[in-house]
Amino acid sequence: MSMNNVIEMQGAGKTYPKGKVALHGVDLFVKKGEVVGLIGPNGAGKTTLIKLLLGLLDPTAGSVGLWGQESTKLTRELRQRIGFLLDQRGLYTDLSVEENMHFWAKLYSVNSGKVEASLKEWDLWDVRKDLVKKLSSGMSQRLSIARATLQDPSLVLLDEPTSQLDPLVRVKVLDLIGRLGAKNKTLLVTSHDLAGMERVCTRMILLRKGRIVADGSMSELARHLGVGQQVHIRYRGKIDESLMAEIAAGRNVHAEGSNTLVIGGDTVDTGALVRLLVQHGVDVEKVEEKAQSLEDIYITVVKQDEEEEE
Amino acid sequence: MSMVRAMIWKEIHSFLHDWKTLATVGMLLLWGLFLLILPNGFGMDIGLATLSMFLVTLVSNTLTWKSFLYERAENALTSVLASPISPAELFLGKTLAVFLFSYLSLLVVAAAACAVGIGTNELPDASSFAMALLAVPVWGLAVTEIMGALCFVLGSFDLVRWLGGGLCLGASGITHAIAGHAQGVWPALAMTAVGLAAAVAVLVLFSKIGKPRLAR
Numbered sequence: 001m002s003m004n005n006v007i008e009m010q011g012a013g014k015t016y017p018k019g020k021v022a023l024h025g026v027d028l029f030v031k032k033g034e035v036v037g038l039i040g041p042n043g044a045g046k047t048t049l050i051k052l053l054l055g056l057l058d059p060t061a062g063s064v065g066l067w068g069q070e071s072t073k074l075t076r077e078l079r080q081r082i083g084f085l086l087d088q089r090g091l092y093t094d095l096s097v098e099e100n101m102h103f104w105a106k107l108y109s110v111n112s113g114k115v116e117a118s119l120k121e122w123d124l125w126d127v128r129k130d131l132v133k134k135l136s137s138g139m140s141q142r143l144s145i146a147r148a149t150l151q152d153p154s155l156v157l158l159d160e161p162t163s164q165l166d167p168l169v170r171v172k173v174l175d176l177i178g179r180l181g182a183k184n185k186t187l188l189v190t191s192h193d194l195a196g197m198e199r200v201c202t203r204m205i206l207l208r209k210g211r212i213v214a215d216g217s218m219s220e221l222a223r224h225l226g227v228g229q230q231v232h233i234r235y236r237g238k239i240d241e242s243l244m245a246e247i248a249a250g251r252n253v254h255a256e257g258s259n260t261l262v263i264g265g266d267t268v269d270t271g272a273l274v275r276l277l278v279q280h281g282v283d284v285e286k287v288e289e290k291a292q293s294l295e296d297i298y299i300t301v302v303k304q305d306e307e308e309e310e
Numbered sequence: 311m312s313m314v315r316a317m318i319w320k321e322i323h324s325f326l327h328d329w330k331t332l333a334t335v336g337m338l339l340l341w342g343l344f345l346l347i348l349p350n351g352f353g354m355d356i357g358l359a360t361l362s363m364f365l366v367t368l369v370s371n372t373l374t375w376k377s378f379l380y381e382r383a384e385n386a387l388t389s390v391l392a393s394p395i396s397p398a399e400l401f402l403g404k405t406l407a408v409f410l411f412s413y414l415s416l417l418v419v420a421a422a423a424c425a426v427g428i429g430t431n432e433l434p435d436a437s438s439f440a441m442a443l444l445a446v447p448v449w450g451l452a453v454t455e456i457m458g459a460l461c462f463v464l465g466s467f468d469l470v471r472w473l474g475g476g477l478c479l480g481a482s483g484i485t486h487a488i489a490g491h492a493q494g495v496w497p498a499l500a501m502t503a504v505g506l507a508a509a510v511a512v513l514v515l516f517s518k519i520g521k522p523r524l525a526r
Contacts, residue, residue, distance in 0.1 A: 054392040056525040072522055079394040090389025092320070092381075094327050099320075106316035107393045131327065 005029045006155055006186040007053060011062030014048050014210075022048040023210045025062060030188060032154075035181035037201035038190040041302050045210040046190040047087050050159050053188070054084055066155065080108055083153030087160055089144040093133035097124055097143055100132060101150065108151040115150070122146040137164040145173060155186045162193040174200050194295045206298075221297060230264045232256070234286040235277060243280050247273065259285075313395045317403020318410070321377055325411055331376050335369050335411075339419045359441030359489040359498075362416060364482040366450035369412040371474035374454055377404050378461035379470070391521045398517035405458050409451045440498035441489050448505035449485070453477050455512040462516075462524060 007030035014023040023045045030036055038046050051057045052064045055071040064071045067078055091100055101115045119125045122142045132140060141164050148156065161177070162170045170193065177200045180187055191197050197204065204221050206214040214221045236259065239247075247253055251265040263273065270289055277284050325331050342365040381387045390400065457474045464470060488497050 051388075051525075055521055056388060056392055058520075058522045072520060076394045076396075079392075082392075084389075084392055086385075086389060086392070088385035088388065090384075090386045092324065092386050093384055094324050094380075095320070096327075099323050103316060103320045104393075106319065107313065107390075107395055109312070 004031065006032050006034075006067060007188065008065045008068070009049075009052070009062065012049075012052060012059045012064050013061030014045075014052060014057060015060045021210055023052070023059075026210075026212055028205070028212065028215075030186060032186050033181070033184040035177065035187045035200060035202045036189070037197035037204045038188060038207060039192075039194065039197060039204060039298060040190075040207035043209075044207040046207055047159055048210075049207070050084070050086070050157050050188070050190065053157055054082070054086075080151060081154045082157065083148040083151065083155070084157040085144050085148040085159055085161055089140055091132045091140060091143060091147075094131065096129050096131055097135070098128040100143065101147060104147045104150055110151050118146045118150050138166055138169060141165055142169060145176070149176070149180070153185070156180055156188075158187070158189045158191075160191055161189060162191055162196055170196065177201075194298050198295075229268050230262055230290045231268045231270050231273065232260055232262055232286075232288040232290065233273065233277070233284060234260045236283040236285055237281060239277075239280075239282060243276075243282075246276065313399040314403040314406065317395065317400060318407040321404055321407030322411060325373060325376065325407075328376065331373065334372050335415055338365060338369050338372070339415055342416070343419055357486065357489055358438045359446065360482055360486040362442045362446045363449060363485040364478065365416050366409075366412050366446055367453045367478040367481050369415060370408050370450055370454040371457060371471070371478055373408040373411055374405075374457040374461060374474065375470065377408050378458050382461075388525050391525045396517070397519055397521060397524055398513060401455070401458060401462075401516045402513060405451065405454045408458070409447070409454045412454075413447055413450055437493065437495060437498060438489060440495040441485060441501070445485070445498045445501035445505060448502045448509065449481050452505045452508040452512065453481055455509055455516075459512055459516055462519075 007028060009026050009028040011025045011027060012023060013021070013025050015021045026045075026049065028049075038049065040046055048057065052059055053066065053071055055074055058072055066074060066082070069075065069078060092103070095103070097119065098115070101119060102112060104110075105112060105115050116125070119128055122145065124139065124143055124146065127135065127139065132143065135143065141161075145158075145161060148158065158177075161173050165173060174196045177187060177189060181200065181202065189197065189201065198218060203216065204214070204218060205212055206221060239261075244253070247261070247263065251263050251268065253261060253263050256262050268289075270287060274284050274287060325335075342361055381390075391397075395403075456477060457470060460470050460473055485501070488501060491497075
């Protein structure tokens, strides 16, 4: 394994004892300072991937390593550098908020002054004496995030950090991810909050049915999936079949209403399209270029999955 | 040892917050106290060593369930396994917390009994004291470790409860048989050595289990 990557998965696979295959030969390399968003439908293998990285699961194929060491055999010093949030929060519900944090501080050799600062940062100071079982879901999630970042980790693995949060706290969590990224920390974040991920992640990975199907920046992801750009053209006049065939060559075209064309593709040369229409006597009234959001891409992919299953 | 101390700290706080656990432990100890102070324990000549062993292992049984299975049910075990603590430290911290809570509870009740002058009209002999102060704690720890390991491996409350009950009766029976015929402190020292060997063996075996297996 190489020391250049913080995360290094080579052909990593996981098949559970009952035969369910969660990951198929995943290759994933993450360098220091990258903020990676891991997206995919439920059951795509996101949580399994996080658990493999944390050494909570043994890979059944390939290798999984952090800082050049096998994840199941990490030294204590390396484990102390990992902050994590799992989908099941793992808080002790019969302990108070403060006791949960103090226990974590002891495990990570963090002084108690940081506990106070962290509880105040996440607006949990006033409820520090309350038992966790009496907290709302949002408060528990905040406590989990406070706990995950208590020791100022250099690698942060977050599984669904913005779930069950109100909009204000969601923004705060996204800001935190952004701040950690700016401090050159390495982050791997799974989420269904696609708009939020688009805002803070420098790299996106799309996982489908246990396989990485796209990996790169937003534009690379879009290009790879062929759902990159859309041009909406409102026109007056008639488009005959031969003209329509010319427009559709190598592009996805569909009509929206009686006088609007939606043209999508890897890259769409809007100027050439407009010239083509004008040359054929079509009066172009309005042209609108739209870059597709992560949400559009995600929905397209999930629809493809559903169609394949049908 | 800082990880073990952290785990003991967490476990003791967890016991103190749970009134059901405290009530159960209190009831068991009061019951033991009654057996000690009533004339000859309802006609049974139980003896200090046997009663101590019975109570320590019984209270440990109750607390082991709380400590090991509850954590798994709450999904907290997965998180703690991903932290820097090793399986051996996790296991030792838990078993020591359970054992210390059980044994200290027993000592508090015994001290209270002595303070109010009950059960002190006839002092136990040296053998019984050696049993109660050496063999009982070490056997209590070994029994707690075995029950804790069973909780991890079996993950079933009912099975562990029955096996724990059997261990508790077995340890008390052995103590009773040895204490009944013991002369001097050597039988107690031999029992202590056997208990210590069992406790170390279970800990060594447990430390061989990897985190992925425990996280299942």
